[in-house]
Amino acid sequence: MIVYLIYKVALITTILLLSLLIAMYATLVERKFAGFIQDRYGPDRAGPWGILQPVCDGVKLFFKEEYMPNTADKFLYILGPCLTMMVSLLTSAVIPWGGTISIAGNNFPLQVASSSVDILYIFAVVSMGVYGIMIGGWASNNKFALLGAVRASSQMISYELAMGLAIASVILMTGTLSLQQTVDQQTSMWNVVYQPLAFLIFFICALAETNRAPFDLPECEGELVGGYHTEYSAMKLGFYLFSEYINMFISSAIMATLFFGGYHMPFIDKLGLSPNLLTLLGTAFLFVKIFLFLLLFIWVRWTLPRFRYDQLMKLGWKVLFPLALINLIITGIVMLLK
């Protein structure tokens, strides 16, 4: 029992710290990559290649003045960023980060909470993400913040539909809601081969869900000053900015798990290594996949301009939603005939 508790706490702490670390360095990678795309170097003054830059940014955010507008609803104003951060971190609980590590006869699966309804849980938590933004924007008592929040909520609700349908067709194929089993089924062939359209829809929706460009209308620094976090400063703003990167990290992990075989590495069985080493290698491979997805997120952001709001709604409701529906129907027919 004690061993079990220690293992769970250790795993949760590791994943928490790891996602915070990756989110931290995602900001640096983002700025570097943006720099490269724009023929610059990006930050390179703090430490070699700027590796201390995220630390400096973090320290700066902590020591900034904590400003709160006097018309704001104090409780909700603080609740907003906390909720956003919490929701982004909660999703990491069900992602299988690797196979099983066995030490002295005990098996330790590298997944915080394994249930039979992992995907359902992800949906439940992800749709709560909109509350943090909505509450923050509402509590600020600022028209720009409110507009950003309204945009965010309508955007997230619209794209969750297509996202859900895209995943539904994967579930129809795999026949399970458990992510562990989804990964295990992909040992021979990744899901993306059978469901390329679902992956594309999921990826676009993931961009929209994480409020990344070209779907960054809730922030929209050009027209909304900063959108829902206009009135936020110091670490409360930091939480909002940070949760965006954690969201990116988690959705990359979900994409890798659902469509790209998760921690499974092709031809890994033929290496003839010990099971524990294989597990660790698999985890490393999952992180490679996640990192590639993060790069893709960043790459897309610095390539495409922002959508206009009607275009965004048109894409969500008139293109992605019917496409996902058609994909679901076709998958259903194929599964029925098989």
Next chain:
Amino acid sequence: MNLTNRSKVVTNKQMTFVESLYLPAIFAGMWITIKHVFGKKATIKYPEKKREFSEIYRGQHVLKRDDEGRERCTACGLCALACPAEAITMIAAERQPGEENLYREEKYAKVYEINMLRCIYCGLCESACPKEAIFLTKKTVDSEYYRQAFIYGKDKLVEPVEKDKRIDVTKRQTPEVLQFKKLPNERHNI
């Protein structure tokens, strides 16, 4: 009239099916951005790498000494007169007996100030000088916290007496320049 041959006439034509998918255009855009990732960077990493200056760059001024270490400036005021920005002021003084090793001629500048914020680095002071006393150098003017600090006096302008610390101005004082300075229609040569 076309200024370049790259101009395109804007049309409002219907998109084809492939175009309306947007994906080919998106991939083309991403291809362009990824090419820039590996391309040459425009940045010059400043403190480590400095941009090369031209040999005849016009930067901070220097007041030259002659070979014996005497100040060349005689406070004639032609530089101040030539200066379009009115950045130069000076107070002249008479050389006392026993100061022959300090000043080249009987009159010298007791105070010589250039306001580096007013100066436009045109180099007219240099071409006005009949005594080859003032030159512009490759050095850029240092940044300061206060505006007052930008008024450079003789302490900052006159070059050191030591032979090895003298400032080389041969690039700005070529034989052609010397020849030009002797032209009769230059104002100070009349």
